[in-house]
Amino acid sequence: MTPINRDVPQDGDAPEDPQRLHNDLHEIWGNPRGLKALTIVNHSTLGLRFMVTGMVFFLIGGMLAMLVRAQLALPGQGFMTPDIYNQVTTMHGTVMMFLFAIPVLEGLAIYMIPKMIGARDLVCPRLTSLGYWCYLFGGIIITFSLVLEMAPESGWFMYTPLSSSEYSPGLGSDFWLLGITFVEISALSAGVELVVSILRTRTQGMALHKMPLFAWYILAMALMIVVGFPPLILGSILLELERAVGMPFFEVAGGGDPILWQHLFWLFGHPEVYIIFLPAAGIVSTLIPVFAGRPIVGYGWVVFAILVTGFISFGLWVHHMFTVGIPQLAQAFFSASSMLVAVPTAIQVFVWLATLWLGKPKMKLPMLWIVGFLVIFVCGGLTGVMLALVPFNWQVHDTHFVVAHMHYVLVGGMFFPLIAGLYYWLPLFSGRMPSETLGKWGFWLTFIGFNTTFLIMHWTGLLGMPRRVYSYDTGMGWDVFNLISSLGGFLLSVGIAMVLLDIALHFRFGKPAKHNPWNADTLEWANTMPPSAYNFVSLPNVDTRHPLWDNPDLPHTITEGRHGLAVASHGRREMWGSDPLTGKVREIIHLPDNSWWPLFAALALSVVCLSLLTKFYPLAGIAVVVAVAFLLRWSWENGAHPKAAPDARVNPGDPPLHSRTMDGPGLWAMSVTLLANGSFFLSYLFGWFYLWTVSPEWRMPETSPLSLLGLIVAGLALTAGAGLLEKLVRGLRQQQDAGLAAGMYFISALGFVQVAVTLWVLLGADLAITVTTHDAVIMVGLVYVLLHGGLGSILALLQGLRVGYGYVGAYAPFEPVVVAQWWRYNVVTFWVIVGALAVLPSVIGG
Secondary structure, X not given: OOOOOOOOOOOOXXXXXXXXXXXXXXXXXXXXXXXXXXXXXXXXXXXXXXXXXXXXXXXXXXXXXXXXXXXXXXXXXXXXXXXXXXXXXXXXXXXXXXXXXXXXXXXXXXXXXXXHOOOOOOOOHHXXXXXXXXXXXXXXXXXXXXHOOOOOXXXXXXXXXXXXXXXXXXXXXXXXXXXXXXXXXXXXXXXXXXXXXXXXXXXXXXXXXXXXXXXXXXXXXXXXXXXXXXXXXXXXXXHHHHHHHOXXXXXXXXXXXXXXXXXXXXXXXXXXXXHHHHHHHHHHHHHHHHHHOOOOOOHHHHHHHHHHHHHHHHHOHHHHOOOOOOOHHHHHHHXXXXXXXXXXXXXXXXXXXXXXXXXXXXXXXXXXXHHHHHHHHHHHHHHHHHHHOHHHHHHHOOEHHHHHHHHHHHHHHHHHHHHHXXXXXXXXXXXXXXXXXXXXXXXXXXXXXXXXXXXXXXHHHHOOOEOOOOOOOOOOOOHHHHHXXXXXXXXXXXXXXHHXXXXXXXXXXXXXXXXXXXXXXXXXXXXXXOOOOOOOOOEOOOOXXXXXXXXXXHHHHXXXXXXXXXXXXXXXXXXXXXXXXOOXXXXXXXXXXXXXXXXXXXXXXXXXXXXXXOOOHHHXXXXXXXXXXXXXXXXXXOOOOOOOOOOOOOOOOXXXXXXXXXXXHXXXXXXXXXXXXXXXXXXXXXXXHHHHHHOOOOOOOOOOOOOHHHHHHHHHHHHHHHHHHHHHHHHHHOOOOOOHHHHHHHHHHHHHHHHHHXXXXXXXXXXOOOOOHHHHHHHHHHHHHHHHHHHHHHHHHHHHHHHHHOOOEOOEOHHHHHHHHHHHHHHHHXXXXXXXXXXXHHHHOO
């Protein structure tokens, strides 16, 4: 961090030389070039990288889809063998769901959210960078399996036992399990980042009820990612352990149950549909008022519908499992809840229609895609209600009817709004307008091609064609429908190619766009086109939902530096930290600079992934240690560190730096991370109790193999450490830091005692982890608490060191508060583990 020697303007005044202020901000926020471009943490650059990378994966997934349609165009086709066909269909679904849909929408959110809420960046920019590199490397690992002809072939949902080592002995399933888990680090990083940024970095005055609807949708999506992804991560870890080590989590003979995989997968899988739909609906809710020329009808109803959709989506997962033999009462419950989710969706559709009805719609190119979305998505929603009915679901299960429904919901509900949004924001990205002619051709070819492909597929499914056959005999009644679907698929490809061509050409040949070309109301259009690295020269006070409609002069006053934080003399990357409800400014958040650490950490994690894939476990262990070392070194450059903010001076009247308070964004980031961690832990408990109560071959020993006394001793050490940490934090709140370093060292020692005793209990239990599921599940639970205890001890140790270096103390009390949250979580989960694994079996019995 290098201070810039400039005069500081008085609050409320414009700087004497706005251009000089621009130059200073560019010096602080600007992106490096050459090899150092790999260190960039700026949200605009990373958002674009996410989107461009996602579109590359989209093209790969699209080519795989064309191979499928070519194979099914005529009966008896055989240019792909059954194995290759299975790989192609599995990879098509995997690439589209995990490497295209979610990352592209996250990329759009990463790019747009700070601009819409009046911030200069996301709140944890290095986390965004780590997420991107994990996404890129994980995606490369998964797709490279195609080149090796070793791609997964068990379907994109990897049902066991088909994906288990007995029926999928190659590396295909391992590519999927390890690669997807790697990619999900990216999704969770973005989820945490977006939640905290939306809640804590809105510009001054932007209360929650004044926030753009797009931000509401992204907030819901990000929370759903945080809660919804961990069950699949757990499932992937368990299945990989079963395949690599032989721990029988899904094998009936050892006491496992293959249906557990379906539960864990769909606990993630069904919310994922709404994780994809909600951001797309956010685009619709943003564009329709702009092109209707009036505020959206029923803002509050839309927010209500978003929250209800997010909540209900976690209660529907079993409707994917109606045919696996679950009890009728459960079927009735999940059937009703599946139909119930149509209510908040219908609210949004009616709001959009009412806004168009009461406004004066202009049928510009983005609106054409919105109309296409409304037609296709409503059709997909209606077939969804049909599938929620158990008797109908039984009839069409695993047929092309389900394939058609899924594409109507996902392509109609995500792809059409995404293209609408890209066309809408293209002038902001590039400063140029797209071609209306090419764009309209692209739309109509896509729309007609899509419906030709998938509307027909409903009939094919109703005629009984299964969804996973690589070929079929003539005379089944499917010939002509498959041929039409395949022709429609290629027409769809031509339409998409035309859209991509239009977008590519517009960067060179598009007409220069005037400022705010659509007369939009939201803050992103107050940026320059394309935006600068710091978004806003000064951060405005916004107390309306339509800042640019109510104050058209706002972009000029922002550029002239007439609002908050129009100073760069300190050399820090700064923005407001605001109250999550009212938007009142509480502190100044200072952000870290560009860094190699996220890239290095992602590279080390890639080595872990590849080492596990090739079963070179010693290298995997070393790479884990290296990755942890990189991450801890990254965390070292925070707070009062010389590379962060050693000088805490601020302008008169401005709030303090967040690292000098007790409630900075890191605390919120830790809370949201623990929410994801808690979801993982609850999924583990669900698995334990599910197998205990449902699995037919589950064997509970007469006495627990765990030493209850040992666990109690370990838990007491952990609890004592957490209690002492709470006492130190209370002292910091009163500006007292006497004995802080010694206290941290002692807490760390207590943590290591807990780890050592728990390890002794584990080793002394003599678990047969490859023989019985019971022992394998216990092993996973104890390793979980060991890892958490070890990390808590290291964090406390580092805090002691940081006190000694002068980075933490009464003047910078923030970090111990964050570490205390981790310890609280450890205490709760440890005692729950003790109760679930050691006490309850003794009390209830098997």
